[in-house]
Amino acid sequence: MNQSALDISERRGNPLPNSELWEQATAEQKLALYDLHRFGYRLLFMRHSVKGPIAVVCQQDDIALIYHDGEIDLHPKISIRQQH
Template sequence: MHAVFEREVLLERRQYTSEQSTLWDKLSLAQKFATSSLTQFGYDLAFIRSSKAGKVAILRCESKTATISDDGEIDTSPSIVIRP
């Protein structure tokens, strides 16, 4: 019974809202792979920040933040400020 509940929770977490789906479509292939690996640890895609250097995906997990560069490089201790 417990295993069934855990599976349902995992399946529920994998369902994206339309906003997350739109963000997902804007990620590079490398960012999609990196994002998938971080979602296994509870991170959710929050938004994408664009600049001259490229797109940076911002993921949140409770009070933690991670970034993923255009080329898929993950930074779990980024020096960014996120407004509330």
């Protein structure tokens, strides 16, 4: 599933604690993240789109998206801004 920049709202500021991010995830996203966690993926942040929340996860330099319905995109066409 491709995402356009207009579909994802961008929020800047202080990152939320993982417990708050976890609460924003759907049940399907939580199950998918649990599966990916076994491979070393961790939840970075959540983004909200018209279709529902999108979980952005990473494992070292690999980024993946988990859509609201639990669909996992291991090769998303996005780039993550580096924190300074």
